[in-house]
Amino acid sequence: MPTAAASPRFAITATVEQVLLVASAFFALTANRPFFAAALRGHDPGDPATWAFALAVALWLGAMHFLLMALVLNRWTLKPLLGALILASAFASYYMMRYGVHIDAAMMRNVLHTDTAEARELLAWPLLPHLLVYAALPLFLLWRVRLVQRPWLRAAAWRGVALALAAALAAATLLLLFQPFASLLRNHREARHLITPGNVVFSLGRVAASDLRGAAQPRQPIGLDARPGPGWAQRRKPLMVVLVVGETARAANWGLNGYARQTTPQLAALPVLNFSHVSSCGTDTETSVPCMFAPVGRRDYDEARIRGSQSLLHVLARAGVAVHWRDNQSGCKGVCDGLSSDTVLALNAPGLCSEGHCLDEGLLFGLERRLASAQGAQLLVLHQLGNHGPSYFRRYPRSFAQFTPACENDDLQRCTREQIVNAYDNALLYTDHVLARLIALLAARADSVDSVVLYVSDHGESLGENRLFLHGMPYAIAPDVQTRVPMVMWLSGGAAPALGLDAACLQQQAGTPLGHDHLFHTLLGLLDVQTALYDRHWDFAAACRGVAMAQAR
Numbered sequence: 001m002p003t004a005a006a007s008p009r010f011a012i013t014a015t016v017e018q019v020l021l022v023a024s025a026f027f028a029l030t031a032n033r034p035f036f037a038a039a040l041r042g043h044d045p046g047d048p049a050t051w052a053f054a055l056a057v058a059l060w061l062g063a064m065h066f067l068l069m070a071l072v073l074n075r076w077t078l079k080p081l082l083g084a085l086i087l088a089s090a091f092a093s094y095y096m097m098r099y100g101v102h103i104d105a106a107m108m109r110n111v112l113h114t115d116t117a118e119a120r121e122l123l124a125w126p127l128l129p130h131l132l133v134y135a136a137l138p139l140f141l142l143w144r145v146r147l148v149q150r151p152w153l154r155a156a157a158w159r160g161v162a163l164a165l166a167a168a169l170a171a172a173t174l175l176l177l178f179q180p181f182a183s184l185l186r187n188h189r190e191a192r193h194l195i196t197p198g199n200v201v202f203s204l205g206r207v208a209a210s211d212l213r214g215a216a217q218p219r220q221p222i223g224l225d226a227r228p229g230p231g232w233a234q235r236r237k238p239l240m241v242v243l244v245v246g247e248t249a250r251a252a253n254w255g256l257n258g259y260a261r262q263t264t265p266q267l268a269a270l271p272v273l274n275f276s277h278v279s280s281c282g283t284d285t286e287t288s289v290p291c292m293f294a295p296v297g298r299r300d301y302d303e304a305r306i307r308g309s310q311s312l313l314h315v316l317a318r319a320g321v322a323v324h325w326r327d328n329q330s331g332c333k334g335v336c337d338g339l340s341s342d343t344v345l346a347l348n349a350p351g352l353c354s355e356g357h358c359l360d361e362g363l364l365f366g367l368e369r370r371l372a373s374a375q376g377a378q379l380l381v382l383h384q385l386g387n388h389g390p391s392y393f394r395r396y397p398r399s400f401a402q403f404t405p406a407c408e409n410d411d412l413q414r415c416t417r418e419q420i421v422n423a424y425d426n427a428l429l430y431t432d433h434v435l436a437r438l439i440a441l442l443a444a445r446a447d448s449v450d451s452v453v454l455y456v457s458d459h460g461e462s463l464g465e466n467r468l469f470l471h472g473m474p475y476a477i478a479p480d481v482q483t484r485v486p487m488v489m490w491l492s493g494g495a496a497p498a499l500g501l502d503a504a505c506l507q508q509q510a511g512t513p514l515g516h517d518h519l520f521h522t523l524l525g526l527l528d529v530q531t532a533l534y535d536r537h538w539d540f541a542a543a544c545r546g547v548a549m550a551q552a553r
């Protein structure tokens with residue numbers, strides 16, 4: 001009597017190569033819709049050449065994935081590894097299509113560091129049917145495959161032929177696609193992060209490689225002597241310092257700096273200090289953000305030392321300041337490693353997030369609760385998405401589209417300079433609003449919490465001057481628009497006396513040349529943390545602090 005277990009009702013007999021062929025076609029056609037959308041952007045759908053191009057892209061994607069999988073998958077590894085790839089692709093394609101995220105090393109790090117509360121919010125109901133179609137069904141079919149066993153010599157010959165054919169197809173299609181791909185990657189370098197599941201494997205590899213490097217060289221601790229200063233014992237109310245790290249806002253278009261347009265109408269109506277001559281440490285986020293939190297920044301720039309050392313935040317935390325980093329962008333670049341942090345995207349602020357990005361008002365989410373439970377000294381860092389280009393128009397809600405016509409295309413080349421500047425200025429209007437709302441929230445609690453807001457952008461931006469766009473020019477040859485940034489400070493009514501600060505004196509400082517190099521020492525001074533790292537010369541508020549406190553230092 002035949003047993004049911006020995007003869008499954010449904011089985012597919014196939015070779016490893018046949019399975020890989022089907023899997024490659026499946027990945028190319030189902031998981032890569034965002035990549036197709038990026039590659040075909042601007043192509044006329046009615047033109048037969050577009051369809052030929054799309055076919056070539058599909059063949060290239062299939063051949064590339066076949067090639068890579070055929071190098072590592074064999075009779076024994078096929079089912080577990082391909083199964084994992086199918087599952088990863090199904091998740092990746094869902095979030096790419098729904099939220100427009102790109103799967104790069106930073107995103108992979110986010111995924112790996114997601115806690116269960118965040119994960120629960122990310123696992124929305126529409127994910128279920130998607131997983132059924134793109135994961136459960138193919139996994140079931142894979143499970144039912146019965147692999148053909150061949151003598152190893154024949155198996156190796158087959159594999160060799162298959163690899164050669166895939167390599168030839170990948171090379172031939174790449175030759176056809178070279179020109180459009182070159183321009184795609186020039187305009188949208190991040191499009192490569194849409195190639196699925198290659199992006200998942202590649203990003204995991206990058207995270208693993210950098211973690212291995214990082215594990216070999218832990219960040220050097222700094223400020224081991226950090227301790228609370230004498231001011232702590234005298235404070236009657238909790239102190240909350242909010243440092244807003246802006247993004248791509250340039251001083252030249254800042255209304256408070258006298259720009260022809262009023263891009264900061266709400267701040268202009270508030271008693272804020274505007275610092276009009278501030279220079280950035282770098283011309284891109286990766287350089288500026290770590291540098292802003294380092295004891296020695298631009299004046300004696302040493303990237304390896306900055307990246308290899310702990311930051312201002314670790315020094316403050318050591319002295320007992322409650323530090324929290326809230327991110328609405330690409331992370332804290334190691335500045336907040338090991339410290340409390342969250343992201344606006346994970347908080348899923350209602351009505352503020354779509355396509356993997358959130359409007360900056362999400363940074364203020366839950367701030368009232370934080371203020372209500374404030375104790376001691378706190379530093380809250382809010383990392384903005386700000387004026388992150390090139391899609392300035394995506395950085396503000398429709399109601400802030402005041403300067404028109406605004407460029408509403410991700411490709412700046414398709415807009416006039418006027419449209420680009422309009423969109424950029426609208427995004428500044430929105431930052432003005434976010435900062436004013438932050439100040440209003442803190443002012444409403446000023447009776448119970450003393451608070452300080454310090455806003456400073458990470459670098460500037462070129463908006464077509466000398467035909468330059470965006471940022472990231474080498475510092476020595478960068479135009480001023482990329483290195484001059486806005487900086488604004490606000491103190492609650494009780495903060496100035498509590499910190500012993502003379503507002504009129506600060507007003508004078510606001511007109512002097514300052515830079516990111518001042519942040520480290522000024523924040524140590526404001527939060528009254530004592531350490532041998534502190535250099536009074538780089539604390540722009542030091543001269544404005546009460547004589548008694550200055551002597552105590």
Ligand SMILES: [Zn+2]
Nearest residue numbers: 248284285458
């Ligand atoms: Zn930046």
